[in-house]
Amino acid sequence: MTQxxxxxxxxxxxxxxxAWKNAGHGVTFGSRSPSxxxxxDVGVPVKAHRDAIRGSEVVVLALPYRAVEGTARALASELTGKLVVDxxxxxxxxxxxxxxxxxxxxRALGPGARVIAAFKDNFAITLGRPRDEHGRQRDVHYAGDDETAKRTFARLVTDMGFTPVDCGPLRNARVLDAMVPLMIELDGRYQGKGQSSWKFLA
Ligand SMILES: NC(=O)c1ccc[n+]([C@@H]2O[C@H](COP(=O)([O-])OP(=O)(O)OC[C@H]3O[C@@H](n4cnc5c(N)ncnc54)[C@H](OP(=O)(O)O)[C@@H]3O)[C@@H](O)[C@H]2O)c1
Structure with a gap:
């Protein structure tokens, strides 16, 4: 079990x-308004940011983009050594x-940061549906520079029922960022109704 x-x-x-709670992991939410x-709604405890991070091995920053850098900077000392998923x-x-x-x-976290970019091209609605209506397993694309952190992350993705696809070093997150507007364009063009996914066929 991972916290x-x-x-x-x-x-x-x-x-x-x-998804992770159902897979048997320990999950805590961090909120600006824990009280x-x-x-x-999903039966997961909600705490202040620092209290949620304490005791966790993996920290997912599920924030609007414009809030991420400042939050990472403010929490940098608590996030040292943790696997941080942006x-x-x-x-x-x-x-x-x-x-x-x-x-x-x-960069905001400083030297030794173990950051993985992931889930950028997974619509929220699809996260509880690892297979589409045709039974095809959806991918989670991720990029990062720490190989140990990426192995841990890949297991968490597998536990959710998705296929982990290692997209290489963190700089390749530039490509993941750019895939998102294109996916939104394609989802609208082909009436995906927010349930489209990218699939890598090796
Ligand atoms: N929705 C999707 O399908 C999707 C797919 C892939 C990636 N993403 C990305 O994932 C991130 C989260 O998306 P979402 O759809 O979950 O957004 P959301 O529903 O708006 O939730 C964002 C959460 O961040 C916190 N927050 C909001 N403003 C903040 C601020 N200024 N400072 C600190 N915390 C703040 C809030 O929690 P508290 O009020 O409890 O603090 C809020 O519940 C975004 O960056 C988005 O681009 C979204």
Whole structure:
């Protein structure tokens, strides 16, 4: 069992929290308003950011892109040594393909940060449905520089019922960031209704 803190209590946090809770992992949400949201909709405890991170091996930043860098900087000392998963989508807040949101997060955390970029191209609605209506297993694409952290993360993805696809070093998160607007375009064009996924066929 892995202890996972998910910072944020929105759509992605709830979907990931439920999937990992159902897979037998320990999940805690971190919220700016833990007293308001003491118990989440999916039965996961909600704590203040620092309290959620304490005792967790893996921390998922499930925040709007514009909140990620500042939050990472504020929590940098608590996040030292943790596997940090950045799922945020910058869209047009970044110059295309020159830097990724996850690289900015890694810089905000400082030397030794173990950041993985992931779930960027997984619509929230699909996270509870690892197979589509044709039985095809969905992918989770991820990028990062720490091979040990990536092995741990791949097991968490497998436990959710998805196929982990290692997309290489963290700089390749630039490509993952760019895949998201294209997926939204394709989902609309082909009436995917938010249930489309990218699939890598080796
Ligand atoms: N929705 C999708 O299908 C999808 C798919 C892939 C990736 N993503 C990415 O995942 C991230 C989360 O998306 P979401 O759909 O879950 O968003 P969301 O439903 O809006 O939830 C975001 C959560 O972040 C916290 N938050 C909001 N503003 C904040 C701020 N200024 N500072 C600190 N915390 C703040 C809130 O939790 P508290 O109020 O409890 O603190 C909120 O519940 C985004 O970056 C998005 O681009 C989304």
């Amino acid at each position: 996972i803190a998910i910072i944020g209590t929105g759509r992605m946090a709830q979907a990931l929290g439920l 308001v949201r003491s118990a989440s 799922i945020s989508n910058p869209f047009d807040a970044l110059p295309d393909n020159r830097v990724s949101g996850a690289e900015i997060t890694a």
